[in-house]
Amino acid sequence: MKLKALLTIVTFLALQISVYAQINYEGSFDKKTHSILLDNGEVKYAFYDKEQKSITLYHSDDSHWKSVPLNLGRGLYFDELKSVSMYVFNEDSLIELAYTCVEYQSSNELEATTTYVDVLSTLFVINEEGTQLLEAKNGSDMIIVDSNGEMKLWVYKQEGQGKNNKEHIDVYSLPNYHTTNMNKLDRVPYKYGIIGYRSGI
Helix, strand or coil: CHHHHHHHHHHHHHHHHHHHCCCCCCCCCCCCCEEEECCCCCEEEEEEECCCCEEEEEECCCCEEEEEECCCCCCEEEEEEEEEECCCCCCCCCCEEEEEEEEEEEECCCCCCCCEEEEEEEEEEEECCCCEEEEEECEEEEEEEEECCEEEEEEEEEECCHHHCEEEEEEEECCCHHHHHHHHCCCCCCCCCCCCCCCCC
């Protein structure tokens, strides 16, 4: 009899737990939305709004945080969001975006009937107010490197086409704010890297 009572209690508790452990629908994002970890430890979501030509940022609770317009010059098309940060590129509290744009240039050099298209890439770094912090022509990718306690920006560049193609890395120094002050914060360490994938977001 005690065994039946015990089984009944265990079954009842298991049913109560399963009722509270259900998965609940919260909303939806565009498939090109990416989760990012800011250098201050906060999780945000980023999405490129093609119509508005802006990056829209959301809080982790899905509420809108900021929209940053991208100043895409004539003939430039957004390619990929590389980084969203607060203190990587300068010491103010404005959000910084690093992204690449591409430009398509056609040429008819070999034959009059054949058109070749060259894809030229440019890496931009701007703040949330649209102020440009860096424009790296032919920059197609970037990483942040910790060089013995000093943060460096490596921009991967590709110049020329075909046999004349040359690849190299331009190195830029970054403010020391990140290394000197972020260690004092009790937050998740920032993982440098690329946001998104090669086809861009």
